[in-house]
Amino acid sequence: MPKLGMEPIRRAALVKATIAQIGETGSLDVTVAQIAKRAGMSSALAHHYFGGKEQIFLAAMRHTMTVYGAEVRGALLMAPDPESRLQAIIRAGFGPANFRPEVIAAWLNFYVLARTNKDAARLLSIYHARLRSNLLFNLRPLVGPRAREAAERLAGLIDGLYLREGLSADARDGKSAVALVLQSLDLELAGQGAT
Amino acid sequence: MPKLGMEPIRRAALVKATIAQIGETGSLDVTVAQIAKRAGMSSALAHHYFGGKEQIFLAAMRHTMTVYGAEVRGALLMAPDPESRLQAIIRAGFGPANFRPEVIAAWLNFYVLARTNKDAARLLSIYHARLRSNLLFNLRPLVGPRAREAAERLAGLIDGLYLREGLSADARDGKSAVALVLQSLDLELAGQGAT
DNA sequence: TTCTTTATTGACTCGTCAATCAACAATAAA
């Protein structure tokens, strides 16, 4: 069997298995052995290709974020104006790439890891910055100077609802969360100097 | 030393030590031995009084939530009208009882635990319900039928900003988060039928 | 063919940690 060029295949399989395993056990206590078994190889091989558990997990999150980023970019291409781009960003956050139970569990895990692992923290801050700047860029022409705070709020709301939905045992589809954020966007766009 | 009536003292000490230890290590990998040592006793005694690690941690979270609840109730007493009560609820979420780094770390830990532990899930849903109903009750007279969604949004925003602040390494004071949520509240109260 | 490189694993090491237990100490009850 040992053909050459197995490395990318194995890595991809491990990344996929990592997300799947986290989703299945519903917790962070996934062992390298479990992941490797699910990916059809020995745990030794997983270590061989990735070096360690955290690096396996980081690769999985990097992949998740890449897919998510692609989804956002794709949606943005379709949207002609700032407002519909904002709606697209919001929808993408709760879109199929991000809102599957396994992925939500992975994000939770990732939050925890980011408190101790430098690389995870960097990766997380990249996600935060990207979301914020995407929102900011499209809010600016609509609400001008209030854009910064509005972006902060919308980003917080997206993360918060994502978390709440993810933590409620019964897996929901995210439709209601999207609706809530979209209404919030309307409020931001409409309100110019309340109270 | 063995005077009678040690139990409540020991329990309290362990609860306090648990939060402190989580805050110090900045992660979830707190061992019973660490907690017990910090509380000035052997790990065997910790098991003796609590039965297990998860129960120690649950007791700590119950305590945290009790203190938080008291803070909210206290603030509500001072507030004469629904709007100021809403402001009080928002402020309390980022108040001193809740927003210390140790407590934030504990909450993160708790989120994770809630995915596998039944009791933790129940406790978390109690928190969720309480926040939602506190907001709802005071929003109803101000925005009528839109109260439900507004409460959902504000709750999500509070949790989301709490999470974001908690994850950013540099401990902030929550002032800006409070300001953001308060502005959101203004938007909710002002906006009646946007777009 | 022989050598080197890549792929692959089973078995093993080493640590950690939750949980248990046997034993001891001190106080209160008899």
Place this chain on the structure above:
DNA sequence: TTTATTGTTGATTGACGAGTCAATAAAGAA
């Protein structure tokens, strides 16, 4: 004093899991 009852711990057990390593196998290079 004897006898519970409560408090307390050091030592130990048992399990689990990350990471290592020696050994094997295939395939290409020489």
